[in-house]
Every structure is written in structure tokens, then in C-alpha cells.
Amino acid sequence: AQSVTQLDSQVPVFEEAPVELRCNYSSSVSVYLFWYVQYPNQGLQLLLKYLSGSTLVKGINGFEAEFNKSQTSFHLRKPSVHISDTAEYFCAVSDPGSGGYNKLIFGAGTRLAVHP
């Protein structure tokens, strides 16, 4: 069964600094990968997703992620963070081989805290 590991439960960073949130998944078979963001007291919102093609995926709010098949990783990056990026970030995987249905497996989440 697929699993997702987010290597850092919390990431503190100063405003305007770069940040990387790490995500590894368990299987080397073809999967679809997602990053969702959850702002305080809100539901999850899609940041970006990787389906195929270019390994560098650009999302909303200046975030991007790089898919690395050999390392089974999908790390999220932003070159310069803002206070408003403070949120919980979830990596998720969907396995098209699992009967083809839209079943997301989520990581435990990484809490990004941006300090002034």
C-alpha cells in the first residue's frame, strides 16, 4: 500500500527566506502527487499537482515542487516566504493502479511558521 512521509512536522523560517518542505512516497510505480495547503480554520486548498511531463511543477502563491522518481520524492519549495504562508502543508499521493479511483493518501502534514 502507498504511504507518504513528510519528513518535518514543523518548519520555522524567517520572512523572505527560502523554504523547502520535504515529501517522500513509498512506491516507485507511476503515481500522481499533490500538495495541499490548509490555512488556520480553513479546509484544504490545492497548491499544485504532478501528473506527468516536466518534473518541475509550478503552483499558486509562488510555490513549486520537483518530482524525483528515483528518490520517490516530491519536495515543495518557495524562494521567498511571506507571513501569509504560515499554514499546514500536506503532501498526498494517488495511485492510478488502485482500481483507478480517486483515493488520496496523505502525509501527516508540515506546519510552516513564518516569523517576521
Added chain:
Amino acid sequence: DAGITQSPRYKITETGRQVTLMCHQTWSHSYMFWYRQDLGHGLRLIYYSAAADITDKGEVPDGYVVSRSKTENFPLTLESATRSQTSVYFCASSESFAAWDTQYFGPGTRLTVL
């Protein structure tokens, strides 16, 4: 405003009581999902539904019941609440059942079982 809504947003109940969490979406998406979010576990799928009157179990279905009489509504019922069901519950919907499709989430219901 169109989208996916959940009610109530906050609920406190007692052990043994029946609780129903509501989910409503205005996109006419066929597929709907219920997740629970617990610290250290991320989100885990409780139940999903492919259409009206078609539902199936997810990863953690025990203690929960769902129904889907109308496409736009997908209520989740805890028939006899337990403390272990204290959690934040999220409803989601997607247009298709394809593994690449985006799921859209509601704002969540924070449930506390005393």
C-alpha cells in the same frame, strides 16, 4: 456562494449520542468523500460516494454511517459517539473518479466527544 459547505462548524457532544455532520456541494460533482484529520495522521478517508445511493468504505469506516439520497448532500452520522471520534472532519468532492482529479474540500467540522 458556490462551493462546498459543512455544518455545523463546531460540535460538542457526549459519549453515546448520535451526531450527524452535514456536507453540501453546489458543483454537481458526482464524487464525495469524508475524511478525518488527527494530529500525526494527516487525513484519513472514512467513506466515499460515487453517486446518489452509491457509497463505499474507506480506510477508517468503523463507527460511521453515510447516506447519499441527493447528489449535492453527503451526511456523515456517528451512531454512538466515542471519545476516539474527537477529530476534525472534512468533506470533499471531485468531478470524476480519476486518480489525477482534484478534490475540493469544505471548511471542516471540529467535533469534540466528551
